[in-house]
Amino acid sequence: MLNDIHFVLSHTTHPGNIGAAARALKTMGLQHLKLVNPKDFPSAEATRRASRADDILANAQVCNTIEEAVTEAKLIVGTSARSRTLPWPMLEPRELAEKIANDPAQRPVAILFGTENSGLTNEELQMCHYHVCIPTNPEYSSLNVASAIQLITYELRLAALAQDQEIVVAPPIEDEGELPARSEDIEQMFDHWQQVMEHSGFYNPLKPKKIQMRFRRIFNKAQLTDSEVRLLRGYLAAIRKYESQ
Amino acid sequence: MLNDIHFVLSHTTHPGNIGAAARALKTMGLQHLKLVNPKDFPSAEATRRASRADDILANAQVCNTIEEAVTEAKLIVGTSARSRTLPWPMLEPRELAEKIANDPAQRPVAILFGTENSGLTNEELQMCHYHVCIPTNPEYSSLNVASAIQLITYELRLAALAQDQEIVVAPPIEDEGELPARSEDIEQMFDHWQQVMEHSGFYNPLKPKKIQMRFRRIFNKAQLTDSEVRLLRGYLAAIRKYESQ
Structure with a gap:
């Protein structure tokens, strides 16, 4: 399941965030990163912040348009902090992870992240089947893009592990x-x-x-x-x- | 509940991580940060990475020893990536959040984070009632300290929100x-x-x-x-x- 999920970063401004995103993906066992017109990439700062997850950066696919990045996706999900004028089907990260775990036919999945300042454009958001919204503090919802990726990859990993657990046997206590x-x-x-x-x-x-x-x-x-x-x-x-x- | 949880960072090396920690706390509605012998604080880099969560930094308590930081805590939890020689009671972040939500008598709670390179010392880990371990990729478990804080604060916020929905009042402890x-x-x-x-x-x-x-x-x-x-x-x-x- 985790191999069938692509994280798409659109027009990211700070290369440090791209590096931190790669690290977040790898800690949770994911690997596919796509970058739509990043402002500064490749970059030493991205590599530094990736901290040995630089294989994710090396394999990242750089795209010219968001359409190119989601061509193969069967489910497209956009991250959104704001409530928009036009209500869209909304999921919390945990619901999203369960949906992806329970429905293999909807994979591959693309999860889109917008720029640091303004998030996804309305056009990008309208390409999505669902919007995922992280339940932050309403008085300060300024979640860093790599932190948002960390939270979503974490929920995806837990959902994948829960699915595997039906087969996994607890390790014996050796001592x-x-x-x-x-x-x-x-x-x-x-x-x-x-x-x-x-x-x-x-x-x-x-x-x-x-x-x-x-x-x-x-x-x-x-x-x-x-x-x-x-x-x-x-x-x-x-x-x-x-x-x- | 969220007001009764203190995040304690022991001997943090990079000020950027302290700033990112403050931001992570605030996005999830938490506010208490304690710093045990930080290498470089206050620092412009910490303030920059805190991104308008600088009130958390301004109110952060700097301590000389870990004992000073946990004096008032009734439940002490240490974050640990490694499995240690002596097994300790372990929780995953979600279990920890539920435990804190369900037992007001165990608050205030202190959650400890070690240095970027080697984590908490054995001595620090032995002060803890529980170790919390984030289920990362076993082949790459290099979770940034601010990312670990983001994941744990997220679970705490979800547990607090779930509790608010139930409006459960815990019975007072008479003795x-x-x-x-x-x-x-x-x-x-x-x-x-x-x-x-x-x-x-x-x-x-x-x-x-x-x-x-x-x-x-x-x-x-x-x-x-x-x-x-x-x-x-x-x-x-x-x-x-x-x-x-």
Whole structure:
């Protein structure tokens, strides 16, 4: 699925944003970047901000028109911060990701991003099947273009992983000490704990149950592992030994 | 909810990332930024990248230590890309946002971000109740720190919006002792714990860090309340007193 999604940046002004976009794509396992008339590309600043995602930049397709960039797309989506005069079918990023995951027939998909200052033109927005709007703070919705790409690629990756998960089996825990402890072992540790408690005189004979219960709750909340039970017992044994000297 | 979450950037190298972090926070309706020993701040580059979110920068609290930055936090969360030798309770950003939304008693929350090159130190990671890991591409997980902040703030905003729609009122906690303990009190208890440990001879001088780390994990998993911290301190004091006789 992730291989079937193209990110199209139209008339980007700052090369740093192109580099950051490449990095955002790659962190989420995507790779296809198309640049429509970028102001400054290729650029050292783009490469610097791409931080080892420069293969995405090297393979980026530079286009003269937005039509050229979306020729093969079956679903075209435009990002839009503003509500426009003409209402358009709207999706949030999560809904968009689910739609793409659930409908392979609509791929390849093109997701369009406009200039830093004014976003997509009305003409570009009207080429789209859907507009995707990120639910930002209404008092400050100034999301950087690479940040918007990061959020959308993240939702796409989660949707792709959710789809794969039906097949994926959880990896085994390699260190057996990290498995949850058996309740019998926890009880023995807890008996030991109480012995040290009584021995040290901390045990309050008036309310013994309540104190026991509170310690028990601490250890229950911690969901102790095998190795942790052994560690606590070692500690208790050391204290007992010291006390007997 | 969003007002009760503090983003803590530890030893950030590039001022541009601090500016981009401020912008990311503000787009999602958050505002609290703390900077632990930033390399270069205040900085024109930070202000430029903040793009009108400079009020966040102006109000950012600069701290000398990570402890100072998290003193008031009841839930401390560290961002971590790597899987560590000692497994720690892990959350994905969406799970973290739901947890914060559903449990007002755990606020204020501090979310920690490490340096650009190496992330949080092991010591910083061990202060945390949870580690949050963004599910990036395993072959290229090089997420920019401001991008990581953008993703986490986005999930927090979505969780806050979802909650507003439900108008759920959380039941008040009647017993104040049952509120989560302050991190400062937990640290003091933990210092006390280590004194008893050293005193009893349990302290293994060859691997002291590892044992400390394991105990710390137990108590972090337990998410101690005020009354539990007092109970543990009472217990430790009784043992010390007994040992001194």
